[in-house]
Amino acid sequence: FVFVDFIFRAYISIKLLFKYWFATSIAMPKVDLRANKETKNPFRMHPLRAAVAFATSKYGGFTIFVASSAWIITIVASLYIPLLHSYTSGCVSNTGNGTFVTKNIYSVAYNHAYQDGSGLLVEGMDAFDVKRGKSCNSRYTATAALQNNIAANFSAYYNFHEEIKNNMDLLKRCIDEIELNNYFDSSCCGMATYPDCLLDESDSSNVACPIDD
Numbered sequence: 241f242v243f244v245d246f247i248f249r250a251y252i253s254i255k256l257l258f259k260y261w262f263a264t265s266i267a268m269p270k271v272d273l274r275a276n277k278e279t280k281n282p283f284r285m286h287p288l289r290a291a292v293a294f295a296t297s298k299y300g301g302f303t304i305f306v307a308s309s310a311w312i313i314t315i316v317a318s319l320y321i322p323l324l325h326s327y328t329s330g331c332v333s334n335t336g337n338g339t340f341v342t343k344n345i346y347s348v349a350y351n352h353a354y355q356d357g358s359g360l361l362v363e364g365m366d367a368f369d370v371k372r373g374k375s376c377n378s379r380y381t382a383t384a385a386l387q388n389n390i391a392a393n394f395s396a397y398y399n400f401h402e403e404i405k406n407n408m409d410l411l412k413r414c415i416d417e418i419e420l421n422n423y424f425d426s427s428c429c430g431m432a433t434y435p436d437c438l439l440d441e442s443d444s445s446n447v448a449c450p451i452d453d
Contacts (some may be wrong), residue, residue, distance in 0.1 A: 288390060
């Protein structure tokens, strides 16, 4: 509406301007005033003056008003129609019998149920958050102590494992496994663990078998 008012005011101003401009353009002397009349035939006017005369006439003003109104309505409709389609997308088709309310009763009922369900959902989420906070707070101290105890035990077991690993590595470097097996074979030959060994009679070492009979 502001734009239409602006067009209307501009039209009135231009009309008044050219009204007095045409009146002052009449030649004064040496002309018979009876024959010197304002030219109203648009085909005998300058094209620019004819266009201005048409724009400032009542028919031209009406044409400009209709064209500007149609242009504004087109812009408003192009902005409003997508919103209208989005709003009516959930409505029931208009085919069939019934009034507007009965044909779209599903949408009305759905919106009503959605409002109640949405409120219940928010209340349920709030109640769940409160209950979860109370449950976590009541078990935080015990679970934190248990976690710290498990972490301390894991650290102790890990250190013990590392110590045993180092001792085993040291044992492998310090003991000759082949020589140790030879001693077992020579001293425990004939025992249940070594039934198929061959006793070396030339071996004069006096090594006792650690396996009990």
